[in-house]
Amino acid sequence: MNFQSGDEVVVISSEFHPNTVGKxxxxxxxxxxxxxxxxxxxxxxxxxxxxxxxxxxxAHEIRKV
Structure with a gap:
């Protein structure tokens, strides 16, 4: 998925920053x-x-809000 500068996203998973999931x-x-x-x-x-x-x-770790 492509994103653009300014897109608000939510973290759905993270290999390197697991404490940010849901933020x-x-x-x-x-x-x-x-x-x-x-x-x-x-x-x-x-x-x-x-x-x-x-x-x-x-890209698979974040999703647009």
Whole structure:
């Protein structure tokens, strides 16, 4: 599935960030990523919000709200 910058998404699963499942964020990529990992920022958890700023998810791990 393709997303656009500004799309609000919910995390439905995550291999690398399992504590963010069920949380929402916003896609920040302007174009489809070459590596298949979409950048999402938003209230994903205190660690990501404080230290990382955004998290990466594969298309099957996120869904538009």
């Amino acid at each position: 929402t964020g916003v896609v920040i990529d302007e174009a489809p990523p070459f590596n298949g990992v979409w950048s999402v920022e938003g209230p994903l958890g205190w660690f990501i919000d404080t230290f990382v700023g955004c998290a990466g998810y594969r």
